[in-house]
Amino acid sequence: xxxxxxxLLSIIGxxxxxxxxxxxxxxxxxxxxxxxxxxxxxxxxxxxxxxxRHIAASMTRILAGxxxxxxxxxxxxxxxxxxxxxxxFIDPIVEVFRPVSPLAILPLxxxxxxxxxxxxxxxxxxxCVFPIMLNTYAGVRSVPRSTIEAARIMGAxxxxxxxxxxxxxxxxxxxxGARISFAVSLIVIIAAEMVAADTGLGYMILTAQQTFHxxxxxxxxVTIAIIGxxxxxxxxxxxxxxxxxYVESEQR
Amino acid sequence: xxxxxxxxxxxxxLPNKKKLPVIDNLNVDIDDGQFVCLLGxxxxxxxxxxxxxxxxxxxxxxxxxVDGHKVEGPGPDRSMVFQDYALxxxxxxxxxxxxxxxxxxxxxxxxxxxxxxxxxxxxxVGLEGFEHAYPHQLSGGMRQRVxxxxxxxxxxxxxxxxxxxxAIDAITRESMQKQLLSVWEKTRKTIIFVTHSxxxxxxxxxxxxVFAPRPTSIRESFTINLPRPRDPASPAFVKxxxxxxxxxxxxxxxxxx
Numbered sequence: 418x419x420x421x422x423x424x425l426l427s428i429i430g431x432x433x434x435x436x437x438x439x440x441x442x443x444x445x446x447x448x449x450x451x452x453x454x455x456x457x458x459x460x461x462x463x464x465x466x467x468x469x470r471h472i473a474a475s476m477t478r479i480l481a482g483x484x485x486x487x488x489x490x491x492x493x494x495x496x497x498x499x500x501x502x503x504x505x506f507i508d509p510i511v512e513v514f515r516p517v518s519p520l521a522i523l524p525l526x527x528x529x530x531x532x533x534x535x536x537x538x539x540x541x542x543x544x545c546v547f548p549i550m551l552n553t554y555a556g557v558r559s560v561p562r563s564t565i566e567a568a569r570i571m572g573a574x575x576x577x578x579x580x581x582x583x584x585x586x587x588x589x590x591x592x593x594g595a596r597i598s599f600a601v602s603l604i605v606i607i608a609a610e611m612v613a614a615d616t617g618l619g620y621m622i623l624t625a626q627q628t629f630h631x632x633x634x635x636x637x638x639v640t641i642a643i644i645g646x647x648x649x650x651x652x653x654x655x656x657x658x659x660x661x662x663y664v665e666s667e668q669r
Numbered sequence: 670x671x672x673x674x675x676x677x678x679x680x681x682x683l684p685n686k687k688k689l690p691v692i693d694n695l696n697v698d699i700d701d702g703q704f705v706c707l708l709g710x711x712x713x714x715x716x717x718x719x720x721x722x723x724x725x726x727x728x729x730x731x732x733x734x735v736d737g738h739k740v741e742g743p744g745p746d747r748s749m750v751f752q753d754y755a756l757x758x759x760x761x762x763x764x765x766x767x768x769x770x771x772x773x774x775x776x777x778x779x780x781x782x783x784x785x786x787x788x789x790x791x792x793x794v795g796l797e798g799f800e801h802a803y804p805h806q807l808s809g810g811m812r813q814r815v816x817x818x819x820x821x822x823x824x825x826x827x828x829x830x831x832x833x834x835x836a837i838d839a840i841t842r843e844s845m846q847k848q849l850l851s852v853w854e855k856t857r858k859t860i861i862f863v864t865h866s867x868x869x870x871x872x873x874x875x876x877x878x879v880f881a882p883r884p885t886s887i888r889e890s891f892t893i894n895l896p897r898p899r900d901p902a903s904p905a906f907v908k909x910x911x912x913x914x915x916x917x918x919x920x921x922x923x924x925x926x
Binding site: 561563564566567568569570571572573577581582585586588660661662663 | 723725743744745747748749751753755756757758759760768769772773775803804805819823
């Protein structure tokens with residue numbers, strides 16, 4: 418029995434126990450909906466287009482904020498890693514803001530940017546930028562001295578050093594940062610939508626709770642789990658595609 | 670490529686601003702096409718001197734000239750082979766070997782067609798069939814073959830080798846040494862080879878410069894006329910190695926107060 422099969426059995430076992438607990442009234446369906454009811458409810462939400470609408474709203478905000486964070490994080494991370502002077506100036510600012518949760522920033526973002534999309538995109542970008550920036554920084558700083566020297570001797574100019582040595586060397590860590598940030602983006606957007614939105618999965622979950630639609634609530638949670646799982650898998654595949662040398666050495 | 674060093678002195682500035690003299694009054698002449706070994710105890714400053722020839726570091730005072738020109742910085746005319754290989758892990762063997770050539774090609778330099786050059790270099794160092802492997806898939810010895818091929822790819826005047834076989838197991842090291850000699854006989858590049866192994870220096874070099882402990886300079890130079898391939902078990906070889914070892918040890922003794 419392979420470990421994959423064991424993992425699958427574990428999930429199936431959980432679902433069976435859960436289903437039985439609801440069916441035989443160990444718990445109230447009001448508090449805990451059964452898996453089959455959640456599936457039925459999700460099918461219904463998909464048929465009406467409701468679920469897609471909320472997913473689209475959340476994902477649009479995530480992708481916008483995430484893209485900004487990716488570009489800004491890699492850019493600043495490379496600058497900090499490569500130029501000691503910039504590191505000295507930027508690092509204290511990063512250290513001050515990094516412990517401040519994106520959710521603590523949200524009210525301020527709403528005050529400045531309004532209740533619309535901009536404030537939510539901003540907090541997603543804010544939450545996502547640090548893991549990407551810090552991983553990029555770590556990647557740039559970890560280029561061995563001899564690797565840089567080998568490229569210099571071959572005649573690499575500073576721009577070529579950056580494009581052909583520093584960035585490829587840092588790519589696996591940048592991708593690690595990208596994976597962490599994707600998980601962060603899901604956390605942040607759900608919370609932000611619970612505070613200030615009229616669409617999105619966070620809004621859907623909160624509304625379901627307030628209107629006692631427990632199965633909608635669970636449908637929202639399951640949807641988030643699926644998005645998180647699929648997104649992480651896609652990012653892992655992307656990393657394997659972009660960094661074949663890295664994944665192979667990891668599997669060794 | 671001819672290399673001359675005149676009264677080279679080098680001080681490291683320590684974090685407490687104190688000066689640590691590393692090289693003191695070093696003079697050496699290296700002829701074109703010579704296989705020269707720099708032999709000395711670890712940390713004596715022989716690698717630092719090699720890095721000065723490479724242009725990666727600069728003497729505090731004194732002069733290093735390459736073909737009559739002062740060394741101003743690193744360049745492909747003096748390519749280097751590193752102890753830790755310093756390969757690009759994201760590049761395949763072929764991409765590593767052609768790294769410098771492609772940099773030049775991107776600037777419009779007219780160079781030999783890549784497949785020809787690649788095949789020649791791969792054949793020269795014996796890496797046939799591994800062109801598309803990544804460095805982490807290779808053994809230490811094979812990685813250093815890539816390092817040597819990469820260093821030769823830019824057609825340097827001199828090959829600077831900084832303890833290139835120190836991290837390779839003894840059996841592989843012997844075959845690497847033989848192969849390096851055959852590469853040298855085919856290409857006739859000037860080779861400057863840093864090592865702390867007496868046997869390695871005696872096996873490889875036309876000339877061996879024994880470095881004194883820090884602050885270093887050349888304690889004694891040996892010219893080796895033994896025909897190649899040399900037999901490390903022959904009496905002449907054993908005697909030579911013994912002389913070199915004595916030369917190193919005489920430098921290790923500290924004057925008693």
